[in-house]
Every structure is written in C-alpha cells, then in structure tokens.
Amino acid sequence: MMRHLACLMLAVATCTASVQAQVMSAVRTGRVEPVRFWSQALGITKTMVVYLPPSYDASTAATRRYPVAVYLHGSWGSETDWTAQGALAHMMDSLVTAGMREMIVVMPDGDDGWWTTWHALNDVAACRRTPRQENADTYCVPWPKYDDYVVHDVLAFTDAAFRTLPRRESRAIAGLSMGGYGAISIAARNPLTFSVAASHSGVLRPALMTDSSTVPTTGRVTMRDARTRDELRTASGARWTRMEPAFGADSVSWIARDPTHLVQQLLRRGDPLPSLFVDVGTEDQLLPMSRSFRENMQALHVPLTYAEWSGRHDWVYWRAHLPESLRFIAERLAP
Numbered sequence: 001m002m003r004h005l006a007c008l009m010l011a012v013a014t015c016t017a018s019v020q021a022q023v024m025s026a027v028r029t030g031r032v033e034p035v036r037f038w039s040q041a042l043g044i045t046k047t048m049v050v051y052l053p054p055s056y057d058a059s060t061a062a063t064r065r066y067p068v069a070v071y072l073h074g075s076w077g078s079e080t081d082w083t084a085q086g087a088l089a090h091m092m093d094s095l096v097t098a099g100m101r102e103m104i105v106v107m108p109d110g111d112d113g114w115w116t117t118w119h120a121l122n123d124v125a126a127c128r129r130t131p132r133q134e135n136a137d138t139y140c141v142p143w144p145k146y147d148d149y150v151v152h153d154v155l156a157f158t159d160a161a162f163r164t165l166p167r168r169e170s171r172a173i174a175g176l177s178m179g180g181y182g183a184i185s186i187a188a189r190n191p192l193t194f195s196v197a198a199s200h201s202g203v204l205r206p207a208l209m210t211d212s213s214t215v216p217t218t219g220r221v222t223m224r225d226a227r228t229r230d231e232l233r234t235a236s237g238a239r240w241t242r243m244e245p246a247f248g249a250d251s252v253s254w255i256a257r258d259p260t261h262l263v264q265q266l267l268r269r270g271d272p273l274p275s276l277f278v279d280v281g282t283e284d285q286l287l288p289m290s291r292s293f294r295e296n297m298q299a300l301h302v303p304l305t306y307a308e309w310s311g312r313h314d315w316v317y318w319r320a321h322l323p324e325s326l327r328f329i330a331e332r333l334a335p
Contacts (some may be wrong), residue, residue, distance in 0.1 A: 027097045028054035032089050034079075037157040041148035042141040047109045048154065049079045050162065051089050053102035065163045067170040067333035069196075069326075070150060072115055072179030075242055078134075079109035085315045086322055095323060101330040104162055108154045111139050112242045113146035115182025117176070119248030125175055129232040144246070150182070151190050169334035172196035174277075176318050177286070178203060181259065184276070184293075188262035191271040196332045198277035198325035201284050201313050204293035206247065207254045209235035216323050222289060226259075227251050260296040267300065277328045278306045278320055281311030 030053045032144065055061045055214050071088065073081040082088040082249045111134070127140035150173070159166040173194045175183040187197030207225040214218020226235040229249045232239045247254050255261055266273065276297070280290035287308070297304040305328060311317030 017178040021056060023319075026240050027093055029093050030054045030056065030089060030096070030102075032083055032167070032276070035157070035161065037161075039141075039153040039304070041143060041153050042142045043143040044138060046138060046149070046153075047079055048157075049083055050108040050152055050158070051083070051092055051105040051107075052079060052162070053104065054093065054096055055102060056104075063163075066166045066333065067101070067172070067330075068155070068158060068164050068193075069103055069105045069172040069174060069329050069333070070183075071107045072110060072150070072152060072173070072175030072182045073107065074175070074177030074179050075112050075114075077179070079107050082107045082322075086319055087263055088322060088326075089133050089141050089259065091323055091326065093143050095326055095330070100327060101333070101335060103330060103333060104158070104164060106154060106158050108150065109138070110149070110182070111141065112178070113141070113144055114178055114243060114246040115146045115150065116246055117147055118144040118246045119253050120245065122245065123267075125131075145204060146246075147182070147186050147189060150186055151193055152328070155193070159327055165334070167334075168192055168195050168272075170195075172198070172202070172333055174198035174327040174329065175202070176200040177313065180204065180278075181206065184259045185257065185262055187260060187274045187276075188266050190264055191274060195272055195334075196275045196277075196329050199279070199290075200321060200325060200326060201286055201290070202259075202278065202293075203239070203286060203289060204278070205289040206243065206258060207232060207235055207251060208292060225251065225255065260293060263297070263300065263302060267302075273302060275328075275332050276302070277306075277325055279307040279309065279312065279324060281317045282308050283311060284313045286313060 030051055033050045035048050035050055036045055072119055122141055122144045124140045124142050126137045158164055171194050173183045173187050178200030183197045184199050187194040208223055209226045209231060226232040234241050242326050247257055280287050294306045
C-alpha cells in the first residue's frame, strides 16, 4: 500500500513538473538589448536599455513596426532599473503571451536630471570632483536638457535603430517617482509627440508643503506650494540637492515646471490631451502629491485614470503595479 502511494505521489509530482515546463515553454520571450548613442541635447554619449517584443526577430515579421513606450527611472536610478529591479522584460513577456499588444520599450539613462531642462548650466568640473557611484564621463553632462534628450535624441535613435511607428498615436511615456514627474511633464510639454503618459508614485506637485499655521484656528492642515527658497528646501527634503540645480531656487521656476501648470498651458493652446494614468501607494510619502494632481485634473475636466493601492515608495510596490501601466499604455497605442 505504501509503495503504491509513493508511486502515485511520484506520478503526480512528475505530471506537475511537466505541466510547469509546458507553461514556461509556452511563454513568448522578447529580448533586452543595451545600446549607446550620442545625445546632442546633453552633449555626451548616453546609454539605454531596449526591450524588443517576442515577434520582433521572427523572419515573418521582418517588416513589421511596433509602438514605443519610454520608461523613465527615478532619482538615484539608472537605465537598468526597470529590467533589473522591476522585472519589466519578464512582465512584458507574460502580458504579451496572455494577449497584450506587443510594443518596444526603451529605458534611457537620465542621471539625476529630473527629466527637464535645468534652471542653470551644469558645473561639469564640480560634478567630476564630487565622489559618486556613477561614471562621471556620462553623468556630468555639459548641457542638462533632459526633456529635449528624451523627445529628440532618445526617440530619434530608437526610430533609426529599430522598427518603430514614429508617430504620436503610437508613442507613450511612463516613469516612477522622478520619472513619474518626467513622464507627465514631458507629455504635457510635447502633446504632439506622446499620446499616453503614466506615473507611478510621481513627484506631481514638486513644491507642495504643509501650512501648519492653519492648524490652531481651523483644526486641519492646508496644503499649499512653497513660496520661498527655505520653504522649497523644506518641501523637497532629501530631494533638494538634486532638484535645486534643475528647478532653481525660486517658486516661479518651480511652478513653471509643475505638471498641473503644464497641463493648463496645453489646454490654453488647444493641443490634444494625452491619456493620463497615475497610481500611488497608500503608505507613500508622496501620496498627497498624487491626490493633489487628481483634484487639479478634476477641476480642469481632464480625464485621468487614477488608483491607490497598499504599498510604499519602493520596488515592491512598483513591481506589483507595473503591469497596470503597461496594459493601460498597450490598450491605447495605435498598432
């Protein structure tokens, strides 16, 4: 009896392993390719990670072209974050196998440049003297125009090197934290380039701070934008040393880069609105920023897909919810 039971258990285990192997073999896999290219906007050679979908290398798809999604990393991050820590390639493979539309995903290196044109030129000599883990030859850029870098250099190289659909309807941009700010702000500044933008835990109201002076009389906290350099420093906290070179030290410069302000300008011009997606963790310290952005979009009557899920400002949260933005983008990009 025991021998028959052991044989049955072995058969079940063998069958389970066989099914798992079949499932794994059924997953269609793309490939990840690191590339280097010259950036005219930054005046330096940069690196980028590119995900090519499963059918890209098939001989039957030699002339097929694909939509493009640009994924931006956060502060202290690099071009490898989305694949190394976010498992983006594996998630794309799984989603495509399950029926999601294929697309090329490009992940550029943006240093700690905040994906914007800086308020002042970079002090390259001082940058090179500062100890850091990054390679100074690629990190210390002479012309810090990180938004132009994405819109012109990243896309131009991608369109030249890969079989893309080089049009607004087939381009999206997304990012996390600093990259979430970059995605929404770049899309708002360039509505004829991107038709979809997504933010995970983004810095969507950079100057937001708590006005504690209202607490004694009203019993509640009022949120407002910082007005002075000291308030900006307080509002940005640990982000200050990286944000000041990019945003400047006066509130006018910060408000000019605020995503809501950029959307308002877009509306005044009458340009097409990108489809917007924002999510944030309920334990994330940046939660008030995303909520403020949501309220501002509601006031402007701008459609926004918004979600809050349990989680913090970390890769546990971003890995769990990366599929949300990937599906949102794939469903809206034109094939």
